[in-house]
Amino acid sequence: MEELWGQACAELEKTVGPNNFNHWIKPLRLTSVDEGVARFASPTRFVSDWVNRHFAKDIIGELNRIEPSVERVRFDVAPQGVTARVRTAAQAPATQFRANGPAVSPAAPEMRQSAKADLCAPLDPRFTFENFVVGKPNELAHAAARRVAEGGPVGFNPLFLYGGVGLGKTHLMHAIAHDYQQRHPAAQVLYLSAEQFMYRFVQALRESTIMDFKGMFRNVNMLMVDDVQFIAGKDSTQEEFFHTFNALVDQGKQIVISADRAPAEIKGLEERIKSRLGCGLIVDLHPTTYELRLGILQSKTEAFRDQHPDLEIGAGVLEFLAHRITNNVRVLEGALQRLFAHASLLRREITLEVAQECLADILRTNDRKISIDDIQRKVAEHYNIKLADMMGPKRARNVARPRQIAMYLSKQLTSRSLPEIGRRFGGRDHTTIMHGVRKIEELAGEDHGLAEDIAMLKRLLEA
Numbered sequence: 001m002e003e004l005w006g007q008a009c010a011e012l013e014k015t016v017g018p019n020n021f022n023h024w025i026k027p028l029r030l031t032s033v034d035e036g037v038a039r040f041a042s043p044t045r046f047v048s049d050w051v052n053r054h055f056a057k058d059i060i061g062e063l064n065r066i067e068p069s070v071e072r073v074r075f076d077v078a079p080q081g082v083t084a085r086v087r088t089a090a091q092a093p094a095t096q097f098r099a100n101g102p103a104v105s106p107a108a109p110e111m112r113q114s115a116k117a118d119l120c121a122p123l124d125p126r127f128t129f130e131n132f133v134v135g136k137p138n139e140l141a142h143a144a145a146r147r148v149a150e151g152g153p154v155g156f157n158p159l160f161l162y163g164g165v166g167l168g169k170t171h172l173m174h175a176i177a178h179d180y181q182q183r184h185p186a187a188q189v190l191y192l193s194a195e196q197f198m199y200r201f202v203q204a205l206r207e208s209t210i211m212d213f214k215g216m217f218r219n220v221n222m223l224m225v226d227d228v229q230f231i232a233g234k235d236s237t238q239e240e241f242f243h244t245f246n247a248l249v250d251q252g253k254q255i256v257i258s259a260d261r262a263p264a265e266i267k268g269l270e271e272r273i274k275s276r277l278g279c280g281l282i283v284d285l286h287p288t289t290y291e292l293r294l295g296i297l298q299s300k301t302e303a304f305r306d307q308h309p310d311l312e313i314g315a316g317v318l319e320f321l322a323h324r325i326t327n328n329v330r331v332l333e334g335a336l337q338r339l340f341a342h343a344s345l346l347r348r349e350i351t352l353e354v355a356q357e358c359l360a361d362i363l364r365t366n367d368r369k370i371s372i373d374d375i376q377r378k379v380a381e382h383y384n385i386k387l388a389d390m391m392g393p394k395r396a397r398n399v400a401r402p403r404q405i406a407m408y409l410s411k412q413l414t415s416r417s418l419p420e421i422g423r424r425f426g427g428r429d430h431t432t433i434m435h436g437v438r439k440i441e442e443l444a445g446e447d448h449g450l451a452e453d454i455a456m457l458k459r460l461l462e463a
């Protein structure tokens with residue numbers, strides 16, 4: 001059993017990356033293989049669930065290569081067996097979670113070790129600096145992440161990364177962890193989401209293991225917490241987070257945090273935490289530009305082509321995608337993956353027409369949506385009135401007419417209902433909006449100049 005698992009582990013470490021391997025797979029012990037089922041002893045249910053969700057396929061694949069009968073895996077929670085295994089690991093030089101904190105009772109290092117494996121979320125081996133494409137919108141965040149990954153005195157603690165959905169925050173966090181761990185193999189990096197932080201904190205409270213919980217956090221060299229906005233409004237979790245944070249910063253340990261917005265904009269986050277976060281470096285990942293999107297598409301296509309040299313992508317396809325899919329990199333990647341799958345299944349070149357057809361749904365949802373704000377701003381600009389007058393009560397024609405034009409365009413170019421539009425125009429009644437829309441339809445039928453003005457505004461808004 002040991003030999004089979006040893007061989008599989010050697011390969012698994014390469015497949016899932018050393019960090020994931022050490023955190024999740026190393027704590028397992030293969031106990032039997034029977035009727036196609038490989039059974040493992042795992043230290044906790046949490047580890048079992050996590051491995052089952054994230055690495056079961058890899059484990060089955062590797063075992064199956066050596067022992068073809070293996071088709072499924074099962075995990076039994078068996079803390080005893082695992083303690084024995086961890087003790088061996090603790091004697092080995094510089095393992096990932098070598099306990100190197102303050103003096104502890106003889107049994108404690110093993111407990112810390114397996115519990116910390118529980119805490120740390122798996123790192124995606126693909127999320128490295130090498131695979132991160134740098135452009136104007138993310139160059140500062142990337143430079144700061146590189147600097148933190150080097151270690152040593154950094155001068156900004158914490159590093160706070162924020163930005164919209166799918167712009168690369170998690171990718172950069174994982175890249176820091178990989179790189180830092182490679183440079184400092186004996187250091188302890190703890191990466192987890194704020195949600196996991198809360199989950200583990202509540203569990204520690206419930207199981208009266210809060211001192212262990214505190215001890216584990218206080219002994220890491222680098223703490224990374226993803227999606228910190230999650231703890232907003234969760235009072236006791238924030239309190240614990242604050243203390244952990246202070247303890248680590250006071251010891252000069254690095255903290256890296258990500259969120260979907262700047263600290264000041266996170267509602268329900270305590271002022272003292274906001275001010276603590278503000279002491280470090282706050283950098284944002286800006287929305288992607290066309291050049292960055294094209295760079296990412298080219299880099300991912302090259303990587304795919306390394307494995308599939310016969311991939312053929314027609315001229316202009318990547319440019320077309322970079323131009324049309326503008327919301328986030330995850331969607332961009334999804335579109336590319338779909339094209340690759342299409343190309344390899346049908347063994348056809350991906351032409352512009354194929355791409356358009358294959359990605360019709362993604363392209364439709366990415367069509368630029370015009371907002372009432374855009375309309376009000378553009379119309380106010382065009383007629384040289386104040387934006388506030390769009391919502392205000394003035395009835396003078398030089399203000400009232402542009403306002404009605406904006407109402408008309410809001411009805412035409414957005415899917416908002418009349419009451420909704422009314423609310424956006426200073427809380428006007430839907431009948432007022434209807435009247436405005438009709439008035440403009442009527443006038444545009446008679447006044448060629450007005451009709452042209454409206455057509456031009458439409459073009460500007462739809463551009």
Ligand SMILES: Nc1ncnc2c1ncn2[C@@H]1O[C@H](COP(=O)(O)OP(=O)(O)OP(=O)(O)O)[C@@H](O)[C@H]1O
Nearest residue numbers: 131132133164165166167168169170171296329330
């Ligand atoms: N600059 C980049 N170069 C290469 N890949 C990128 C880049 N930015 C984002 N990606 C890829 O886009 C996907 C989404 O990125 P990631 O998960 O890091 O986003 P996020 O900002 O954490 O989003 P969320 O707010 O949803 O958690 C990932 O697969 C990531 O590898």
